[in-house]
Amino acid sequence: MRRKAMRIAIIGFGGVGRAFLRLLKDKKDELKEINPQVNYVIDYMGGIYDPEGIDIEKLADFSEKNRDITKYPIGGSPEITFDSMLANKDVDVVIEMTPTNKDTGEPGMTHIIKSLENGFHVVTSNKGPILLGYKKLKEIARKNNVQLGIGCTSGGALPTINAGIIDMAGSNILSIEGVLNGTTNFILNEMESTGVEYQEALKKAQQAGIAETDPTLDVEGWDTATKLLILTNVLMNEEKTLDDIKVEGITSIKVSDIQEAAENGQKYKLVGKTVRKEDKLEMSVRLEKLNPDNPLYGVDGKNKAVRYTSDTLGDLTIIGGASGVTPAAASILRDLINIYMGCKFV
Amino acid sequence: MRRKAMRIAIIGFGGVGRAFLRLLKDKKDELKEINPQVNYVIDYMGGIYDPEGIDIEKLADFSEKNRDITKYPIGGSPEITFDSMLANKDVDVVIEMTPTNKDTGEPGMTHIIKSLENGFHVVTSNKGPILLGYKKLKEIARKNNVQLGIGCTSGGALPTINAGIIDMAGSNILSIEGVLNGTTNFILNEMESTGVEYQEALKKAQQAGIAETDPTLDVEGWDTATKLLILTNVLMNEEKTLDDIKVEGITSIKVSDIQEAAENGQKYKLVGKTVRKEDKLEMSVRLEKLNPDNPLYGVDGKNKAVRYTSDTLGDLTIIGGASGVTPAAASILRDLINIYMGCKFV
Numbered sequence: 001m002r003r004k005a006m007r008i009a010i011i012g013f014g015g016v017g018r019a020f021l022r023l024l025k026d027k028k029d030e031l032k033e034i035n036p037q038v039n040y041v042i043d044y045m046g047g048i049y050d051p052e053g054i055d056i057e058k059l060a061d062f063s064e065k066n067r068d069i070t071k072y073p074i075g076g077s078p079e080i081t082f083d084s085m086l087a088n089k090d091v092d093v094v095i096e097m098t099p100t101n102k103d104t105g106e107p108g109m110t111h112i113i114k115s116l117e118n119g120f121h122v123v124t125s126n127k128g129p130i131l132l133g134y135k136k137l138k139e140i141a142r143k144n145n146v147q148l149g150i151g152c153t154s155g156g157a158l159p160t161i162n163a164g165i166i167d168m169a170g171s172n173i174l175s176i177e178g179v180l181n182g183t184t185n186f187i188l189n190e191m192e193s194t195g196v197e198y199q200e201a202l203k204k205a206q207q208a209g210i211a212e213t214d215p216t217l218d219v220e221g222w223d224t225a226t227k228l229l230i231l232t233n234v235l236m237n238e239e240k241t242l243d244d245i246k247v248e249g250i251t252s253i254k255v256s257d258i259q260e261a262a263e264n265g266q267k268y269k270l271v272g273k274t275v276r277k278e279d280k281l282e283m284s285v286r287l288e289k290l291n292p293d294n295p296l297y298g299v300d301g302k303n304k305a306v307r308y309t310s311d312t313l314g315d316l317t318i319i320g321g322a323s324g325v326t327p328a329a330a331s332i333l334r335d336l337i338n339i340y341m342g343c344k345f346v
Numbered sequence: 347m348r349r350k351a352m353r354i355a356i357i358g359f360g361g362v363g364r365a366f367l368r369l370l371k372d373k374k375d376e377l378k379e380i381n382p383q384v385n386y387v388i389d390y391m392g393g394i395y396d397p398e399g400i401d402i403e404k405l406a407d408f409s410e411k412n413r414d415i416t417k418y419p420i421g422g423s424p425e426i427t428f429d430s431m432l433a434n435k436d437v438d439v440v441i442e443m444t445p446t447n448k449d450t451g452e453p454g455m456t457h458i459i460k461s462l463e464n465g466f467h468v469v470t471s472n473k474g475p476i477l478l479g480y481k482k483l484k485e486i487a488r489k490n491n492v493q494l495g496i497g498c499t500s501g502g503a504l505p506t507i508n509a510g511i512i513d514m515a516g517s518n519i520l521s522i523e524g525v526l527n528g529t530t531n532f533i534l535n536e537m538e539s540t541g542v543e544y545q546e547a548l549k550k551a552q553q554a555g556i557a558e559t560d561p562t563l564d565v566e567g568w569d570t571a572t573k574l575l576i577l578t579n580v581l582m583n584e585e586k587t588l589d590d591i592k593v594e595g596i597t598s599i600k601v602s603d604i605q606e607a608a609e610n611g612q613k614y615k616l617v618g619k620t621v622r623k624e625d626k627l628e629m630s631v632r633l634e635k636l637n638p639d640n641p642l643y644g645v646d647g648k649n650k651a652v653r654y655t656s657d658t659l660g661d662l663t664i665i666g667g668a669s670g671v672t673p674a675a676a677s678i679l680r681d682l683i684n685i686y687m688g689c690k691f692v
Contacts, residue, residue, distance in 0.1 A: 023658065027516070157659045159513035166512050166689065167505035167664075170373070170679040295665050298644050312369065312676035313503045314668025318513075319641050322660025330658035333516040342688035343512065 005037035005053065006340060009085050009120075011111055012097035013043040016125050016152075018063055019329035020095065025056045027333070034340050040085050044098075046070035047080035051090055082111055086118060093339070095332060096124040102226070105129040116140045116148065123149035123335040125328060127226055130154075131242075134233050141346040148346050149335025154230040155180060156328045158304050158321025162338070164235035165345055171310035173235050176274040178306035179299045180227040182323055183211045183218040184250050184270040189300055192258050192267070198251060210302070220249035221270060221285040228272035231306070232283060236274065240283065245272075248286040261289050267297055295319070351383035351399065352686060355431050355466075357457055358443035359389040362471050362498075364409055365675035366441065371402045373679070380686050386431050390444075392416035393426035397436055428457055432464060439685070441678060442470040448572070451475040462486045462494065469495035469681040471674060473572055476500075477588075480579050487692040494692050495681025500576040501526060502674045504650045504667025508684070510581035511691055517656035519581050522620045524652035525645045526573040528669055529557045529564040530596050530616040535646055538604050538613070544597060556648070566595035567616060567631040574618035577652070578629060582620065586629065591618075594632040607635050613643055641665070 010017055024036055037053035048054055048069055055074070062072055070078045085091060094115040098108050108126035115122045117140060124130070129137060130153045141148040151161045164173060179185060183205060190201040202219065205211035217223045225247045232238050250270050261268055271288040274281060290297045295317040299305040305319040321327070339345075356363055370382055383399035394400055394415055401420070408418055416424045431437060440461040444454050454472035461468050463486060470476070475483065476499045487494040497507045510519060525531060529551055536547040548565065551557035563569045571593045578584050596616050604614055617634040620627060636643045641663040645651040651665040667673065685691075 023516075027658075030516075030518075159509070159662065162513045163505070163509070163664075166684060167508045167680075169683040169687070170369075170376075171676055172376075292644065293646060295644060298638065298641060300639060303641075312373075312672060313680065314666055314673055316505065316664065316666040318509075318662065318664050320660055320662040326658060327660055330517055334513070334659065337515040338512055338689075341515070341690040343684075344687040344689075 005035045007090060007092045008036055008038045009040035009042065009091045009094045010038060010097065011042050011082060011094060012099070012126075013041055013063070013069060014097065014099070015325040016328045016332070017041075017097045019325035020097070020332050021056060021060050021063070023326070023329050023333055025060050034337060036336070039090055040080065041069055042080060042082055042085065043069060046076070046078035048072045048074075048076045049080045049084070050075040086114060089118060091120050093121040093123060093336060095336070096122055096126050097332075098126060100126055100128040102128050102131055105132040109133065112137055112148070113140060116144050116146055119144055119146055121147045121149070121339050123332055123339065125152035125332060127153045127230065130230055131226060134230070135239050138346045147339045147344065149339055150230070150234070150345070151335045152328055152331040154227040155304055155306065155321055156323070156331050158306070158318060159331075159334070160227075160231055160306050160318070161234060161345070162334070163306070163316060163318050164231065164308060166343065167316060168308060168310055168313055171313040173308050173310055174276060175309045176228065176231050176235065176306065177296065178224070178228060178231070178272045178304070179269050179296050180272050180304055180306065181218055181224045181270060182302040182304060183215065184224070185299065185303070186210050186301060187219070188250065188253070188258070188268055188270070191253070191255050192262060195255055197255055198253060219251050221247045224270055224272040224285045228274060228283065228285060232274045232281070235308075236281070238281065240281070245283040245285060247284075250287055253287060265292055266290060269296060269299065271296065351381045353436060353438045354382055354384045355386035355388065355437045355440045356384060356443065357388050357428060357440060358445070358472075359387055359409070359415060360443065360445070361671040362674045362678070363387075363443045365671035366443070366678050367402060367406050367409070369672070369675050369679055371406050380683060382682070385436055386426070387415055388426060388428055388431065389415060392422070392424035394418045394420075394422045395426045395430065396421040397434075432460060435464060437466050439467040439469060439682060441682070442468055442472050444472055446472055446474040448474050448477055451478040455479065458483055458494070459486060462490050462492055465490055465492055467493045467495070467685050469678055469685070471498035471678060473499045473576070476576050477572060480576070481585050484692045493685045493690065495685055496576070496580070496691070497681045498674055498677040500573040501650055501652065501667055502669070502677050504652070504664060505677075505680070506573075506577055506652050506664070507580060507691070508680070509652070509662060509664050510577065510654060512689065513662060514654060514656055514659055517659040519654050519656055520622060521655045522574065522577050522581065522652065523642065524570070524574065524577070524618045524650070525615045525642050526618050526650055526652065527564055527570045527616060528648040528650060529561065530570070531645065531649070532556050532647060533565070534596065534599070534604070534614055534616070537599070537601050538608060541601055543601050544599060565597050567593045570616055570618040570631045574620060574629065574631060578620045578627070582627070584627065586627070591629040591631060593630075596633055599633060611638055612636060615642060615645065617642065
């Protein structure tokens with residue numbers, strides 16, 4: 001008996017999208033039960049549509065060499081758009097991977113809303129819509145009895161959302177504390193281990209492809225703030241904005257500060273933290289000196305970590321999270337599988 | 347509209363069972379959606395049955411003072427047994443919390459099998475049946491389209507099973523490495539921080555109520571081996587037994603060993619480890635000298651931790667897990683909620 005396929009639309013076909021396709025190809029045998037069938041791949045130029053399922057191997061090969069998917073010989077066309085998918089409705093899950101816009105959330109916001117309203121599950125890597133309107137999106141998902149997987153938006157391979165929802169089920173999360181940005185972690189490590197000042201360490205990180213040419217988002221703390229905001233709103237049922245977080249970066253730290261801390265057995269980390277104090281939520285991103293008994297102390301290099309404290313399940317720290325497009329794609333696949341398996345995230 | 351209740355039978359009413367009842371009482375408002383209704387509480391002397399749901403507050407008060415639940419005024423009787431529950435069938439989930447027997451698994455094994463066969467979900471804290479027959483139990487659960495929650499059997503509040511199944515979904519676990527026993531961790535810490543020898547540190551652990559009067563299971567490594575075996579069989583789909591694990595304890599370590607390691611910046615931990623080498627699985631429990639860059643290095647005192655490596659999601663280390671009956675009960679509640687929410691563990 002052939003199992004019913006899980007019909008997928010991939011919206012946004014950049015690095016993570018292509019890695020996701022490769023993953024579906026490489027894990028074909030393991031995914032037999034889920035039987036994923038990609039009916040659509042769509043990006044801003046147009047898309048590919050095959051109601052019988054796009055040949056993943058062929059498309060993976062094609063897209064290694066050719067970025068214009070509208071040229072794909074079987075079903076590729078500038079006419080295939082998000083709206084044509086909505087009109088056809090032959091989809092079970094929409095994977096939304098368009099570029100993040102933190103001011104408007106578009107085009108992801110519209111994609112996600114319309115997909116949920118049409119009864120499609122959504123899994124997304126797009127931080128913008130989650131930052132700006134998670135509560136609203138959650139309501140829409142619930143109303144339409146579909147799921148919204150957002151694991152990739154806060155930590156990628158590090159299962160911050162899973163851990164907060166599934167692993168802490170039945171307990172209340174009282175605080176969130178995380179080392180959530182690999183770039184600043186790398187820079188601080190570099191300063192400590194080689195004794196170079198910030199600018200030099202940043203340059204090294206840029207040469208290693210870890211920091212971007214414009215590193216502002218990372219080094220000024222905004223990437224950490226974004227992830228902290230998503231975790232706080234999702235796991236503590238809040239509707240905070242970036243304005244509610246006191247954000248400081250790492251740009252003014254000196255090697256002498258780091259060395260002084262090291263002499264006391266301490267380490268500086270850029271920590272994002274949400275703590276409920278009486279009835280107020282305090283949210284901050286700033287350099288903190290951690291003692292060795294803090295489980296975040298040892299989170300080095302490109303690793304990330306988050307620690308939750310709770311009322312009945314004690315503390316939980318999760319450390320890990322490989323970086324890059326394949327682990328990010330694997331976190332999309334994780335959400336997809338868990339939704340297929342019946343887990344409820346909203 | 348009143349929601350349909352989730353009807354529960356509590357089988358085995360020791361410390362964790364009573365803590366679980368208190369948790370249901372304390373979290374009544376939070377659990378409104380699930381609407382748990384305890385129809386049975388049964389132990390070896392008999393039980394309590396109320397088809398409309400036992401008054402949890404009253405029973406919690408009663409059982410603080412009185413261990414013989416058959417004396418409970420509303421529905422308590424020596425005639426109420428596991429079999430009477432099977433005959434009535436007015437249950438959705440059986441919480442199996444009878445004492446562990448690692449040789450026969452009984453009476454838990456029979457309870458779990460019959461419950462699953464009768465179409466009840468099962469959540470258990472009982473290591474015996476899981477150790478001896480997880481694969482068989484999983485098959486029975488699948489065949490009867492019900493779930494089997496075993497989170498409490500390996501790490502309690504530390505979500506080792508959740509993390510391995512849900513947080514690593516879509517990736518293959520290549521190795522498992524854990525500091526899974528709080529007692530040995532405490533003893534090794536004590537030796538390091540105060541410079542006393544093993545016997546002295548053990549005595550302290552016993553006085554603090556952390557080590558048992560007969561500490562063999564902990565200090566000889568068998569508790570760690572048991573948890574490692576469960577994780578290996580469940581997460582790597584194996585059918586190993588304790589005989590397949592090379593087990594060494596901590597009883598012969600000297601303070602001088604610990605100090606020598608400390609001078610090199612290393613720490614001794616009792617590590618349970620499963621690694622796939624070529625086509626063979628190597629399983630061991632033994633003292634290992636860990637470097638500071640190992641995420642298990644900082645797992646101190648009563649904390650526990652496990653680290654998974656995977657093919658596509660990188661490494662994941664989880665650290666935490668409060669000890670005691672309330673966190674253990676909270677891990678039972680976690681499984682219950684996740685099963686209610688639709689997560690599939692088998």
